[in-house]
Amino acid sequence: MxxxxxxxxxxxxxxxxxxxxxxxxxxxxxxxxxxxxxxxxxxxxxxxxxxxxxxxxxxxxxxxxxxxxxxxxxxxxxxxxxxxxxxxxxxxxxxxxxxxxxxxxxxxxxxxxxxxxxxxxxxxxxxxxxxxxxxxxxxxxxxxxxxxxxxxxxxxxxxxxxxxxxxxxxxxxxxxxxxxxxxxxxxxxxxxxxxxxxxxxSESESGGDDGVVATKKSGGKKQTSNTWNTFELKRLHKRLNSLQDPTQLQEIVNIIEQTGLYNLTASTFDFDLCKLDNDTLDKLRKFVEPTS
Structure with a gap:
């Protein structure tokens, strides 16, 4: 049959x-x-x-x-x-x-x-x-x-x-x-x-011969950790999101790129503050709060 x-x-x-x-x-x-x-x-x-x-x-x-x-x-x-x-x-x-x-x-x-x-x-x-x-x-x-x-x-x-x-x-x-x-x-x-x-x-990667599912590749790298608390991260997040100058935004991208902890696609540059180490978070804080 x-x-x-x-x-x-x-x-x-x-x-x-x-x-x-x-x-x-x-x-x-x-x-x-x-x-x-x-x-x-x-x-x-x-x-x-x-x-x-x-x-x-x-x-x-x-x-x-x-x-x-x-x-x-x-x-x-x-x-x-x-x-x-x-x-x-x-x-x-x-x-x-x-x-x-x-x-x-x-x-x-x-x-x-x-x-x-x-x-x-x-x-x-x-x-x-x-x-x-x-x-x-x-x-x-x-x-x-x-x-x-x-x-x-x-x-x-x-x-x-x-x-x-x-x-x-x-x-x-x-x-x-x-x-x-x-x-x-x-x-x-x-x-x-x-x-x-x-x-x-689909446009995503196929899952195998026995027919799993299509999955998109996302480009995140090795993760690390930090000792910042939620309040500090939230404050930094607000500061970053208040930036409007393209030059300043590019500087933020440059800092994140050094860590490798980001996901880059044709339309987005994505990162997670929780995954960044203390040194990187300090750099970001000094950038958005230059007087501190």
């Missing part, structure tokens, strides 16, 4: 914009991240739940949605990687697939961000029960080995210096701030992906 596969497409996307005024916590943006079917398909037939792993600095960072719409909305002040797990109504393997979603926020005076990416999942020889659930959700059945479908990369968003930590659907200007404990990109506490007979094609 010929091998059979079922392909189905998921859409991941987000919108983000500046708030008219920051919140009391200093959050400058609203954002929303969503998972849905392509062309209005009802993915609830084969999706048991969607889990969004927010940055650990958010209250209850693990957000679970068992019914559509599968979306999470929050407020914050910077970009970070947001892992998304889609769990299947499948008695056999695979049980879930995991995506690394890059939550980017617009810089000051930039227009709101609205972007989506398409993920094609290929299930090899699913059970009859699960195959029907996939078909009910818009899945396409084919015989023989699964085809590889390329995903369109999301449009790049301009950003010079973006801080980490962000939430929902959108508005306008306010000065940038960083969240309480200053964590940047790369949220912690996310569970690992499982091997399975599902292939996920």
């Amino acid at each position: 010929a091998a059979q596969s079922v392909q189905i497409k998921l859409v991941l996307g987000h919108s983000a914009q500046w708030r008219k005024r920051p919140t009391q916590e200093g959050f400058t943006h609203d954002w929303t991240v969503v998972v849905r079917g392509e062309d209005g398909q009802e993915i609830k037939h084969f999706v048991e739940k969607v889990v969004f792993h927010l940055h650990e600095s958010f209250p209850k960072p693990k957000r679970v949605y068992k019914e559509p719409p599968y979306h999470v909305s929050e407020s914050g002040y910077g970009s970070f990687m947001l892992p998304v797990e889609v769990h299947f109504r499948n008695k056999d393997e695979p049980k879930k697939v995991r995506f690394e979603y890059d939550l980017l926020l617009p810089n000051l005076n930039d227009p709101p961000i609205s972007q989506i990416r398409s993920e094609c999942l290929t299930f090899q020889n699913p059970s009859e029960e699960f195959r029907q659930k996939l078909v009910d959700s818009g899945g396409v059945v084919s015989g023989g080995p699964p085809a590889v479908v390329e995903k369109k990369p999301p449009p790049s968003q301009p950003a010079f210096l973006q801080k980490k930590r962000s939430g929902e659907e959108l508005e306008s200007n306010a000065p940038k701030k960083r969240r309480k404990d200053k964590p940047k990109k790369k949220p912690a506490g996310s569970s690992s992906s499982e091997s399975s007979d599902v292939d996920s094609s």
Whole structure:
């Protein structure tokens, strides 16, 4: 009997914009991240739940949605990687697939961000029960080995210096701030992906022969630690976010680059104050507080 596969497409996307005024916590943006079917398909037939792993600095960072719409909305002040797990109504393997979603926020005076990416999942020889659930959700059945479908990369968003930590659907200007404990990109506490007979094609790196999930490479380096308390970090964060002069901002970038503890993409330069050592933090403090 010929091998059979079922392909189905998921859409991941987000919108983000500046708030008219920051919140009391200093959050400058609203954002929303969503998972849905392509062309209005009802993915609830084969999706048991969607889990969004927010940055650990958010209250209850693990957000679970068992019914559509599968979306999470929050407020914050910077970009970070947001892992998304889609769990299947499948008695056999695979049980879930995991995506690394890059939550980017617009810089000051930039227009709101609205972007989506398409993920094609290929299930090899699913059970009859699960195959029907996939078909009910818009899945396409084919015989023989699964085809590889390329995903369109999301449009790049301009950003010079973006801080980490962000939430929902959108508005306008306010000065940038960083969240309480200053964590940047790369949220912690996310569970690992499982091997399975599902292939996920995207602009991200593929997960292996037994069909794990696509993951984006992020460029952080070796981490270190410091003895600064939360109050000191918060004060430094506010000082850094008050800078507007491009020359001063470039100096900050130069200081961070010496540590190697940053994530550089085509549109962002991201770093985490909590990961920097005491010497680097002292340099930053002297730069923003030259009289101290």
